[in-house]
Amino acid sequence: MPPSPDQIIRPEILALSAYHVPPASGMVKLDAMENPYSLPQELRDEIARLAADAPVNRYPDASAAPLKARLREALAIPAGMDIMLGNGSDEIIQIIALAAAKPGAVLLSVEPAFVMFRMIATFAGMGYAGVPLKADFSLDLDAMLAAITQHQPAVIFIAYPNNPTGNLFDATAVSRIIEAAPGIVIIDEAYHAFADASFMNRLTQYPNLLLMRTLSKLGLAGLRLGLLIGRSEWLIQLEKLRLPYNVGVVTQLIAEKVLQYPDVLLQQAAAIKAERTVLSKCLQVLDGVDIFPTDANFILLRVDAASQVFQGLKQRGVLIKNLDGSHPLLKNCLRVTVGTPDENVQFLTALQATLKKPIY
Numbered sequence: 001m002p003p004s005p006d007q008i009i010r011p012e013i014l015a016l017s018a019y020h021v022p023p024a025s026g027m028v029k030l031d032a033m034e035n036p037y038s039l040p041q042e043l044r045d046e047i048a049r050l051a052a053d054a055p056v057n058r059y060p061d062a063s064a065a066p067l068k069a070r071l072r073e074a075l076a077i078p079a080g081m082d083i084m085l086g087n088g089s090d091e092i093i094q095i096i097a098l099a100a101a102k103p104g105a106v107l108l109s110v111e112p113a114f115v116m117f118r119m120i121a122t123f124a125g126m127g128y129a130g131v132p133l134k135a136d137f138s139l140d141l142d143a144m145l146a147a148i149t150q151h152q153p154a155v156i157f158i159a160y161p162n163n164p165t166g167n168l169f170d171a172t173a174v175s176r177i178i179e180a181a182p183g184i185v186i187i188d189e190a191y192h193a194f195a196d197a198s199f200m201n202r203l204t205q206y207p208n209l210l211l212m213r214t215l216s217k218l219g220l221a222g223l224r225l226g227l228l229i230g231r232s233e234w235l236i237q238l239e240k241l242r243l244p245y246n247v248g249v250v251t252q253l254i255a256e257k258v259l260q261y262p263d264v265l266l267q268q269a270a271a272i273k274a275e276r277t278v279l280s281k282c283l284q285v286l287d288g289v290d291i292f293p294t295d296a297n298f299i300l301l302r303v304d305a306a307s308q309v310f311q312g313l314k315q316r317g318v319l320i321k322n323l324d325g326s327h328p329l330l331k332n333c334l335r336v337t338v339g340t341p342d343e344n345v346q347f348l349t350a351l352q353a354t355l356k357k358p359i360y
């Protein structure tokens with residue numbers, strides 16, 4: 001008898017459902033926090049030349065020293081802090097979980113949070129504890145401190161701003177968590193470009209703090225480049241789990257080139273922030289729609305029947321994210337990425353049509 005998967009695969013993996021990426025071809029795609037703008041033509045021409053000359057027959061530079069130097073400058077990384085690169089920051093979460101997965105070790109985060117924290121804890125065989133946010137999606141500091149005492153987590157992940165809620169947590173509360181943690185705390189700043197706050201300059205203050213960034217939400221999601229910033233004592237250990245050529249040669253070349261012109265992506269982020277204000281104002285006045293404050297490039301909204309609204313939008317060619325059912329606090333919640341002015345109008349038009357004529 002050949003083995004069946006359930007004899008071989010770990011039960012917690014059998015119980016998982018794969019991360020679902022819905023088909024989006026031909027749709028107004030506002031589901032994945034992508035930057036809707038493309039790069040300027042001159043920069044695209046430069047990238048085309050770099051790609052043409054890229055030594056794709058060779059393995060990439062495993063140290064990626066030129067790219068790291070560029071990142072250090074562009075992100076104003078404090079002196080004395082090291083950088084580890086990942087194939088997206090998802091891979092960095094995985095490296096941290098694999099490294100910390102002693103028997104019984106726990107990864108702690110808030111709920112609702114970025115789903116990969118929980119999923120990757122499971123991949124790595126770590127325990128997972130999720131502390132519910134308050135109903136307004138602020139941190140429940142007392143509950144966090146109690147959970148830290150109870151679980152003694154090896155690793156805490158906090159996204160700042162948080163996904164899928166979009167808000168920045170109170171920085172003092174986050175500091176209290178870092179101070180109370182018996183292990184490492186990773187502040188995931190995937191949405192930093194759209195917020196006016198960071199823990200970057202606290203790195204020197206807290207020996208157990210690490211900071212994660214990604215170029216994905218900034219406009220280079222297709223390149224897959226994330227980075228972890230922190231003290232070498234931690235990064236030396238984590239580097240042992242990083243697969244040697246995890247960041248490809250084309251990714252390295254293009255990221256390095258784009259970062260030579262940091263204003264390009266920052267101006268796009270500024271345009272997205274301005275559009276976020278416009279879109280928020282338009283949503284605020286709609287009957288039957290409540291929106292939550294956001295410091296990210298997306299807006300969380302609550303409607304009366306989220307799944308019907310989601311379907312209505314989809315039928316009208318607009319793809320957003322339905323969060324209803326993913327967590328009790330997200331009942332009837334939808335998440336829309338801020339797109340171009342034109343895409344946002346298409347979304348608003350489709351939303352108004354759907355609210356007027358729902359498909360119950």
Ligand SMILES: *Cc1c(COP(=O)(O)O)cnc(C)c1O
Pocket residue numbers: 033087088089090091114159162163188190213214215216221224225226
């Ligand atoms: C999108 C996202 C990531 C993953 O980004 P990649 O670098 O594309 O893997 C990480 N954390 C949060 C909170 C995110 O929303």
